[in-house]
Amino acid sequence: MQNSLFCLKNKRALITGSTQGIGLSLAYGLAASGAAIVLNGRNEERVRETAAKMRAEGHTVDYVVFDVTDQAAVQAGIERVEREIGPIDILINNAGIQRRAPLEDFAAESWAAILETNLSSVFYVSQAVARHMIPRGRGKIVNICSVQSLLGRPTIAPYTAAKGGVANLTKGMCADWAKYGIQANGLAPGYFATEMNRALVENEEFSAWLCKRTPANRWGKVEELQGAAIFLSSAASDFVNGQIIYVDGGMTSCV
Numbered sequence: 208m209q210n211s212l213f214c215l216k217n218k219r220a221l222i223t224g225s226t227q228g229i230g231l232s233l234a235y236g237l238a239a240s241g242a243a244i245v246l247n248g249r250n251e252e253r254v255r256e257t258a259a260k261m262r263a264e265g266h267t268v269d270y271v272v273f274d275v276t277d278q279a280a281v282q283a284g285i286e287r288v289e290r291e292i293g294p295i296d297i298l299i300n301n302a303g304i305q306r307r308a309p310l311e312d313f314a315a316e317s318w319a320a321i322l323e324t325n326l327s328s329v330f331y332v333s334q335a336v337a338r339h340m341i342p343r344g345r346g347k348i349v350n351i352c353s354v355q356s357l358l359g360r361p362t363i364a365p366y367t368a369a370k371g372g373v374a375n376l377t378k379g380m381c382a383d384w385a386k387y388g389i390q391a392n393g394l395a396p397g398y399f400a401t402e403m404n405r406a407l408v409e410n411e412e413f414s415a416w417l418c419k420r421t422p423a424n425r426w427g428k429v430e431e432l433q434g435a436a437i438f439l440s441s442a443a444s445d446f447v448n449g450q451i452i453y454v455d456g457g458m459t460s461c462v
């Protein structure tokens with residue numbers, strides 16, 4: 208017998224940046240628990256093809272194309288989903304980018320791109336979605352944070368600033384929206400072998416350091432983020448609010 212606490216049947220989940228990597232894996236995870244999925248990305252053809260593949264595999268999938276850094280496009284996209292597809296019960300703020308340089312050399316344009324894509328976007332999308340969740344008196348928001356919400360790391364200071372911001376924005380969402388029946392929590396991955404980390408995966412020295420630094424002694428697999436995402440999207444977490452769950456093989460628990 209299935210545990211209905213984790214069941215996402217009759218729920219619709221929008222996952223930003225879900226054409227690959229962690230976002231796509233979370234889409235599959237939530238779909239396996241019964242959710243209808245709305246995929247998102249910037250490239251219409253990619254999003255459409257990803258949705259078609261998931262549909263062919265038996266899942267209920269729609270898509271909406273917008274760049275999460277474009278507030279007007281975000282608002283128009285959310286309105287279209289709510290009007291033409293249906294209510295968004297679950298929002299996963301996942302879209303993100305990474306750029307690397309020592310902080311003393313970091314270009315202002317790169318700083319702005321990282322802050323816009325990783326932090327401001329969470330405000331844009333969550334506000335647009337929450338305006339629909341508030342009158343309904345319910346909703347789940349899962350913000351993808353990072354171990355860098357907590358820890359510094361050379362060459363990625365702006366990313367660290369943004370992800371720290373996402374973790375604290377999560378607490379602000381809890382403070383403002385808990386009274387409307389909305390739970391906003393963070394899911395903070397450790398290191399996962401996605402396109403974003405391709406150069407690190409190919410760097411043997413980095414991989415050796417990572418394994419040594421991680422009690423689990425390995426990279427994470429994107430499927431290993433699904434359980435926490437399902438928990439935070441489901442009735443099982445109805446009294447969990449403003450929390451950050453680290454799924455990092457123990458990295459942030461040990462020095």
Ligand code: NDP
Binds near residue numbers: 249301397398
């Ligand atoms: P990927 O680079 O593999 O995927 C990023 C996704 O985001 C793509 O689907 C891309 O879609 C989308 N995207 C990027 N920019 C935008 C934008 N402006 N508007 C809409 N969509 C956008 O990254 P990961 O899967 O590795 O990372 C996903 C999230 O997890 C990010 O927030 C990242 O910071 C976080 N994270 C990742 C970790 C890891 O180890 N990989 C660790 C900790 C956190 P498209 O290009 O088609 O538009």
